[in-house]
Amino acid sequence: MKPFHTPVLLHETIKSLNVNPGERYVDATVGGGGHSLAILEKQGIILAIDCDPEALKAAKRRLSSACPSSWQLASGNFAHLQEMAQQRHFTPVAGVLFDLGVSSHQLEATGRGFSFNQDGPLDMRMDPSLSVTAADLVNGLTQKELIKLFTKYGQESWAAQISRLLVQLRSRLPIKTTRQLAAMVSRIKGWQGGIHPATQVFQALRMAVNDELNNLRLGLAGAVDILKPGGRLVVISFHSGEDRIVKNFFRRQAVNGQVAQLTKKPVRPTPSEVARNPRSRSAKLRSIEKK
Structure with a gap:
């Protein structure tokens, strides 16, 4: 079966999250579960969130190969990340990951309307209830x-x-x-x-x-709130507007003494990753650690 989505900057993400066995992590954009699976392989415990029902189905299939007691899925927008984690008594956490943008599956699915390469209805809703x-x-x-x-x-x-x-x-x-x-x-x-x-x-x-920029602002604030001291927030963005929001948010949090910035400049994919996965070309990874 073709993967739902190829995770971008996978090695760099796991390194940035500093995954430790038995610690709790939130994957705010689980997609096909590639990043979550890598966290589970390091014996982390996952709350995997997505607003796309198709993504949650794909993630469930993929994560079922891992320890069934180490992950749970949640349907919703990461703007409500803090509330979803608290309702499930999944706080505080050691790390939160945002992998922004559209997945390979969403681009290639003819009925979703995300791609100019596929003819279909002009929809573009990640959450079909919108x-x-x-x-x-x-x-x-x-x-x-x-x-x-x-x-x-x-x-x-x-x-x-x-x-x-x-x-x-x-x-x-x-x-x-x-x-x-x-x-x-x-x-x-x-x-x-x-x-x-x-x-x-x-x-x-x-x-x-999908009101992506406003939802990102809300999600970032919620993520910092549920991090434990020493917990890390990692964000992969693909759009200059997203990256600007992330960069400015991280800077404000650092100035206020809430976090330490771990990336002075964003981490970019290697030439070999871009060759394997051209959609990774514009990816930028930034990370912070809560004090």
Whole structure:
């Protein structure tokens, strides 16, 4: 069976968490369970969280090969990480891991709408119980609101031109599929090879639909609160906006004397990892230790 997701910076993550036998760890974004499995192999105890039901199913299959008494799954957004851990009497903890962004499975699943390489409904909800889809935003926001969205979440320099054409086209026919949107963006930007021209637009919509930046701020604060002294928080980000939030949060916590920063500069994947897994190319790992 094909893995749900290939874990990024796996060795570096386990080293940064400083996993010890019998200690408790929260994997706030379990995905397919790759990082969690590595923690279990070091005899750590895991609370594995995800808001995607498909990810939880994949993680359950993968972690079932490990000691059944050493892990438990929790369905929900990591914005509520502290509450979920406390409800399960899973505090304090020795480490918390966030592996942000979208998984390989989510990108490749045609019905989820995350990828411009797969035609499907323009959905992009990681949690299917959310009410707003990417199609709702594309067809419902004003031109000005679309420009702001594509700029804020995607750093899209063609945001104005893309938004203008999008509004023109949707007045004749609603944009409902990934192929429609990708073709429209490509029409504006062209494509000379390399990164697909719709990459930033799709990223922006996904981050807006799932309120990823606000949830990250809440999750980071909750993570520090449940760490024991000496516990570590490790975050892998793939987007400059995410990394900025993490970097600034870590800096504030350090200035306030709450934590020690373990990474002056982010840890990046090696060239060999990028060659094996091209999706790791933009990954940045940062970590702190609670005092």
